Amino acid sequence: MESVVFTLDFWQAVLLCLLFAVIYVGSLYAWVNNGNRTRDHPEIIKRRFVSVGVVAFVVPPLLWCFSSYPTSTNLNGRTLFEWLGLRFTGLIPALFVPLFLTMVLFAGPLYLHYIDGVFNLYLEPKYWSNSFKSLIWLRNHLVAPFSEEFIFRACMLPVLVPSIGEWSAVFCCPLFFGVAHFHHMIERVILGQQGFKDGLKQSIFQLFYTTIFGAYSAFLFLRTGHIVAPVIAHAFCNHMGFPPFSEVMAHQQPGRTKIVFFFVAGLSAWLILLFPFTSATIYSNEVYSL
Template structure:
């Protein structure tokens, strides 16, 4: 089935690498700039409700502007051949697969941390209706698990990837776009400095954040190209934001046997994720007839 689909497909029309990279750079600048467009008076505390609401508004505008970059700078041949929403990963075919399979694959990667959470009984809170009421009423929760993943994946994946894929091979595209994503997070260095954090500490944290956001960007870009859906990287991004980085201190606070089981699950989950990644993201599973050749 997969071979039949691939034979019927045509490669993407090409645009210059200068055009695609310039557009991506401009989108990254617009996204970061939108967080500070309100001025220092309204950006002193990133967790203040008024700051979050203003940033919700400004990144929403940037999402609209980013889609215009794709529309005006994509190849005319491609725009004639494909519906514009399809370029942005907004389509019905393969939607439920794109929502479920990459999410399930990513939970495998977090098998160890999930086991530790179960041991700490924190997972029981997910069965509490009050937990979900409180979450949806929390603007910080909405920022971290809804608006930030949605806006970042739309701008840095759904709008950048279609342009880069018209200039580079899929493998190169998957490695280029996350660099814009990682660099865009370096603005947190300035935020920490404004809060009185030492320069050396702010730089160290910024470098660490650049590293893991770029690594996640590789995975997210890969998911977008392989599935052809925005929903796949969006849900995975939201899940990763919820889980956070593995808490190794919490791991070592477990008793010996639970700690051994957790470490085994960390390793098994990681190996299983690597092994299943190419199979779980096979383009034919998602009716992906555009970004298929990754």
């Protein structure tokens, strides 16, 4: 495959990213929903699996249409697969190191899992067999992490980075991801599951933490040059959910102090390890230079 470059202006890159976001979210509603079935209905989940699968095949060729060949003034050409983070070199560390880094960040919630006995559940083969039979589990841990990271990171960052730079792209790219999640509010309100005000509050909160995670995910993608790094981190974060800070106060002393220690220690260790554990040399990343 020939090397290509992306040289879009900022407004062109933003419009292209908006197009990708509209295609992704729009595909979820391309099917007729008879009976006002929720997003967790098995038939709706299966249809959306098909939708996002089609989108994952359609968007990369569309992205390629906006590329150009390297010139004497822009020699930083890569194949489309490399721009998308689909590489073999550095793949093994990309599978494990970012996951470990994310687990360090979640040291507090993981400790809560430990004292609540949740870890014992992970050792049960039946837990895993039942999980892989659950469409909701497959959606949250496999299909959604891959499809969302592929469209909102791998297909957007190649056009945003050349136009606004790596660090600006890290904080700009998640906005498309966060705003796209507002479709959940519309769905819940239309189906009568929530009132408008409650749905708006929940969606604003969701916008807040999905945007923060999106920045971290974009950072992982640019630092490692691998799509698997943010995908696995995304799956892990979906499994853990938002850190249960309120649960900490429900514990009595001295246990509460120990839990707070793990929360603080995890965040501190993550900040210390963030750049060393995402060094480009670990992942043979010559595609991006964040």
